[in-house]
Amino acid sequence: MCLGIPGKVVEIFDEGGLKMGHIDYGGTQNKACLEYVPEIEIGQYTIIHAGFAISIIDEEEAQQSYAAWLEVADAAEKAGIDLFGEEAGENR
Amino acid sequence: MKYLDEFRNPEIAHQILGKIRATVTRPWVIMEICGGQTHSIIRNGIDQLLPEEITLVHGPGCPVCVTPLEMIDQAIAIASRSEVIFTSFGDMLRVPGSDKDLLQVKSEGFDVRTVYSPLEAVDQARQNPGKEVVFFAVGFETTAPGNAMAIHQAAQEGLTNFSELVSHVLVPPAMEALLSSPSNRVQGYLAAGHVCAVMGWWEYEPIAEKFKVPIVPTGFEPVDILEGILLIVEQLEAGKHDVVNQYLRAVKRNGNQPAQALVNEIFEITDRKWRGIGTIPASGFQIRDQYAAFDAGRKFSVGDIHPNESPDCISGLVLQGLKKPIECPAFDKICTPQHPLGATMVSSEGACAAYYHYHKIRIPSA
Numbered sequence: 001m002c003l004g005i006p007g008k009v010v011e012i013f014d015e016g017g018l019k020m021g022h023i024d025y026g027g028t029q030n031k032a033c034l035e036y037v038p039e040i041e042i043g044q045y046t047i048i049h050a051g052f053a054i055s056i057i058d059e060e061e062a063q064q065s066y067a068a069w070l071e072v073a074d075a076a077e078k079a080g081i082d083l084f085g086e087e088a089g090e091n092r
Numbered sequence: 093m094k095y096l097d098e099f100r101n102p103e104i105a106h107q108i109l110g111k112i113r114a115t116v117t118r119p120w121v122i123m124e125i126c127g128g129q130t131h132s133i134i135r136n137g138i139d140q141l142l143p144e145e146i147t148l149v150h151g152p153g154c155p156v157c158v159t160p161l162e163m164i165d166q167a168i169a170i171a172s173r174s175e176v177i178f179t180s181f182g183d184m185l186r187v188p189g190s191d192k193d194l195l196q197v198k199s200e201g202f203d204v205r206t207v208y209s210p211l212e213a214v215d216q217a218r219q220n221p222g223k224e225v226v227f228f229a230v231g232f233e234t235t236a237p238g239n240a241m242a243i244h245q246a247a248q249e250g251l252t253n254f255s256e257l258v259s260h261v262l263v264p265p266a267m268e269a270l271l272s273s274p275s276n277r278v279q280g281y282l283a284a285g286h287v288c289a290v291m292g293w294w295e296y297e298p299i300a301e302k303f304k305v306p307i308v309p310t311g312f313e314p315v316d317i318l319e320g321i322l323l324i325v326e327q328l329e330a331g332k333h334d335v336v337n338q339y340l341r342a343v344k345r346n347g348n349q350p351a352q353a354l355v356n357e358i359f360e361i362t363d364r365k366w367r368g369i370g371t372i373p374a375s376g377f378q379i380r381d382q383y384a385a386f387d388a389g390r391k392f393s394v395g396d397i398h399p400n401e402s403p404d405c406i407s408g409l410v411l412q413g414l415k416k417p418i419e420c421p422a423f424d425k426i427c428t429p430q431h432p433l434g435a436t437m438v439s440s441e442g443a444c445a446a447y448y449h450y451h452k453i454r455i456p457s458a
């Protein structure tokens with residue numbers, strides 16, 4: 001129940017007076033309530049938790065932290081070990 | 093998928109692991125609070141990749157696991173009324189009560205429905221004016237905004253047949269309770285990223301200061317978790333105890349203000365019993381008197397409930413990080429996800445279930 005997942009807002013609409021949106025999770029779509037992220041716009045990514053957007057993903061922060069690590073990884077010798085390559089949810 | 097794949101990048105994970113190995117010189121015990129993180133750690137084998145100095149212990153951050161047995165029994169009593177449509181997130185249906193679970197109530201012919209959002213439960217109330225629709229409002233600070241919105245909506249529309257059975261728990265008081273316990277082993281916390289997305293992380297500063305433990309709000313992907321561990325180990329080795337935010341892309345210091353505002357409008361803080369742990373002062377939300385009409389606990393008098401916990405289950409110790417699931421004599425013997433004795437075996441976020449699904453084959457000796 002606590003597994004919030006990131007998704008992209010592809011549509012925004014009103015339902016019963018609430019700001020709602022369709023969220024795309026890399027192919028599958030679902031409806032979520034956007035009332036708690038009133039400033040969100042189509043195309044932005046958000047964390048959805050039990051049908052509610054709880055946070056807009058800060059693209060700049062995401063890119064910065066990723067880029068910083070990527071630099072470290074690129075600079076180092078490639079280890080070539082696929083530690084986390086398996087599909088999510090698959091048993092090992 | 094954007095914002096997932098990057099944070100599963102094995103090259104980066106490898107680099108962070110290297111940094112952790114280079115930093116650590118002494119044994120440290122770190123607790124991840126959130127069951128979502130426990131799941132990710134065990135599924136990805138992160139605990140096995142870390143240097144042996146670092147012990148990860150799994151915290152009480154699974155709402156399915158800590159909802160007290162009395163509450164499950166109350167839910168079962170309310171769901172067993174012919175006028176009620178009982179709605180819940182799916183993972184609560186299999187939590188064992190004293191003598192049955194909600195799925196059994198459903199199989200007895202009562203109306204128990206799974207919903208994905210509490211707003212769907214409000215919708216059921218709209219569509220079934222002759223029925224009482226009850227939503228089982230469990231969870232941490234992450235689900236509270238949604239559950240508050242459902243009551244707000246029902247109140248706005250004047251719905252009189254919607255109510256919530258509330259068993260909300262709050263993370264910071266539980267972290268404090270664990271640190272205050274004489275048996276505490278925890279020296280650093282990975283704080284639950286999505287709880288912090290809602291509530292912010294300013295609440296952790298006094299806890300870090302008082303107990304001299306570093307606290308790092310952390311995301312859920314392997315790279316996030318490894319970076320969170322690195323940020324803790326660096327502090328432990330340097331004798332520091334600050335709150336440092338790893339989950340920068342989703343968490344701000346003050347959290348989500350509109351969500352906090354509505355949560356405060358509908359709920360107030362109360363003492364709350366945690367399954368397996370006991371009562372923790374000021375560790376839960378209950379519905380304010382003003383919204384009592386939407387409180388299923390007050391609407392349906394369910395009589396005296398005397399819960400009956402399985403004597404074989406040590407989930408209380410598991411939830412406090414004092415025992416690992418594999419140390420439980422019942423684990424994978426009389427207790428499995430198909431026949432769970434305790435709630436920690438039910439939810440995928442429960443430590444026992446995570447070990448059952450991903451870990452047991454990799455344990456050298458139990």
Ligand code: SF4
Pocket residue numbers: 404405406407408410417420421422423424427428432433434435436437444
């Ligand atoms: S393995 Fe089963 S019986 Fe043992 S602590 Fe976990 S839930 Fe309880």
